[in-house]
Amino acid sequence: MTTAEFPGAQSPARTYSLRVGGVRLAVHEWGSETAPPLFLVHGGFDFARTFDEFAPRLATAGWRVVAWDQRGHGDSEHTALYGWDADIRDAIGVIGQVTNKPAPVVGHSKGGALMIQLADAQPFRFSHLINLDGLPSKQPMSDTAEHDRTRMLAGDITGWLDHRRITATASRKAGTIDELARRRANMNPRLPLEWLRYLVTVGAREDADGWRWKLDASMRFGGFGPWRPEWTATRLPGLGMPFLGMLAGQQEPMGWGTLPHQIESQLPLGGKLHVLADIGHFVHIEQSAMVAETVLEFLAETT
Amino acid sequence: MNTDLLTHNKVRLALHQLRPGTGRALLLLHGLGEASPNEPPPWTKRWVGPVYGLDFTGHGMSTVPLGGGYSAETLLADADIALAHLGEATLVGRGLGAYVALMITGARPRLVRGAVLCDGPGLWGGATGPASSSFVNIEPPYSAPDPNALVELSRDLRPPDYAQLFARLAVEHSGLVEPIAVAAVVRPPWLAAVTDEVGVVCCSLDDALAGFATAVSRPDVG
Numbered sequence: 001m002t003t004a005e006f007p008g009a010q011s012p013a014r015t016y017s018l019r020v021g022g023v024r025l026a027v028h029e030w031g032s033e034t035a036p037p038l039f040l041v042h043g044g045f046d047f048a049r050t051f052d053e054f055a056p057r058l059a060t061a062g063w064r065v066v067a068w069d070q071r072g073h074g075d076s077e078h079t080a081l082y083g084w085d086a087d088i089r090d091a092i093g094v095i096g097q098v099t100n101k102p103a104p105v106v107g108h109s110k111g112g113a114l115m116i117q118l119a120d121a122q123p124f125r126f127s128h129l130i131n132l133d134g135l136p137s138k139q140p141m142s143d144t145a146e147h148d149r150t151r152m153l154a155g156d157i158t159g160w161l162d163h164r165r166i167t168a169t170a171s172r173k174a175g176t177i178d179e180l181a182r183r184r185a186n187m188n189p190r191l192p193l194e195w196l197r198y199l200v201t202v203g204a205r206e207d208a209d210g211w212r213w214k215l216d217a218s219m220r221f222g223g224f225g226p227w228r229p230e231w232t233a234t235r236l237p238g239l240g241m242p243f244l245g246m247l248a249g250q251q252e253p254m255g256w257g258t259l260p261h262q263i264e265s266q267l268p269l270g271g272k273l274h275v276l277a278d279i280g281h282f283v284h285i286e287q288s289a290m291v292a293e294t295v296l297e298f299l300a301e302t303t
Numbered sequence: 304m305n306t307d308l309l310t311h312n313k314v315r316l317a318l319h320q321l322r323p324g325t326g327r328a329l330l331l332l333h334g335l336g337e338a339s340p341n342e343p344p345p346w347t348k349r350w351v352g353p354v355y356g357l358d359f360t361g362h363g364m365s366t367v368p369l370g371g372g373y374s375a376e377t378l379l380a381d382a383d384i385a386l387a388h389l390g391e392a393t394l395v396g397r398g399l400g401a402y403v404a405l406m407i408t409g410a411r412p413r414l415v416r417g418a419v420l421c422d423g424p425g426l427w428g429g430a431t432g433p434a435s436s437s438f439v440n441i442e443p444p445y446s447a448p449d450p451n452a453l454v455e456l457s458r459d460l461r462p463p464d465y466a467q468l469f470a471r472l473a474v475e476h477s478g479l480v481e482p483i484a485v486a487a488v489v490r491p492p493w494l495a496a497v498t499d500e501v502g503v504v505c506c507s508l509d510d511a512l513a514g515f516a517t518a519v520s521r522p523d524v525g
Contacts, residue, residue, distance in 0.1 A: 164383065
């Protein structure tokens, strides 16, 4: 197996599979098995091994760090259906099989937004909730004229349906490690190429004709539906567990463009918001040491 | 009854030909927890084209996938896979199938030659905006109808303005003056909003089918 090196990156101490609702999910752990658990939840189109550099910092501080590949991502099973509620049910399945006590949960991007909803629905699972640039705000589309919105929706729907007609035979494009890393750089423009090359070796598989991301080829960017991102923010003010949000100040393709003033009024009582002015969406990768230290300090002072 | 198995991602969709015929197909979309009928319903008697019924994912003879993850948008894609096979069709949807019929009429306005929205299971759907949520994992084995489908599709969000967008797309791009007929007696908020749209007519199922059988396109569209 080819594995690139990246300073500070460590393979998980344990990797195993769990079944949730019949779906096989890959779980990765760093740190002592007997330490108290802390959960990391990755974002859309990412996978648990993107925590290879961040997780060991938390594990070294005495946590059993547990992350899983969401269905269709990383080493988890590719399913027929994907959905927001299904991702939350999968999370409950993994968390519930690790512990039945409240534990800290750190979610990045979509993983952060998923955990806001789970913390609202099942608060007893959370001792703390930490959100890394996964704070949704008002959808920019809402401000566009009605006829423009209708036209944009039509394009989104047609594109998505055309994609669904061919997903049964679709596969990800093969390439060299360097080609996959450079492709990912389009969506992760602020991350070092060396890190993206490392990710290829843990998030892609090597076929006879080259490397392919393990991500299910039926998944695609964009999409449409009745849910509005700003509705997730309505679940924030009522959260009862200690809450820390870290908001990226630098906008980039995978970010959500949320501005501090849009979220400050939605914070739960006593909740904290750190605005990282010079950092992009992948805060825990760009400034891994600082973000890990902030998380650990927050856990220490609120426990 | 002849059945074709169509492929939608990892799901095999059962599309049943309930009656052969010549001309445009009539496609029936069932309600939540139902399946396609085995025989053409009596009200299809005057339709001269073939009559088909689709089993949505997790229903009837279609695949019951593991782990759920259903949305009305997934069923919209099921209907689109059927249209890719049939070409132009007129739709009759019951309950949840009525909501899907509305969506696909807006999404594929040149393929759908009129949709009739009827009462049936799953017509209401879930909340119209954010609501308290609950999550229960249902362990397999499952059989049709998939219990995950029954849970997830009975509470899918149905904001009225979202449903209206599909009605507007249908009216703007279908070429029919009135591409959507509401035969349902019950009008949940999404359907009440759709009913208020220009180009949506309220009438009986029989009248709607008679109208769509002879429908002509508006001269200003394609």
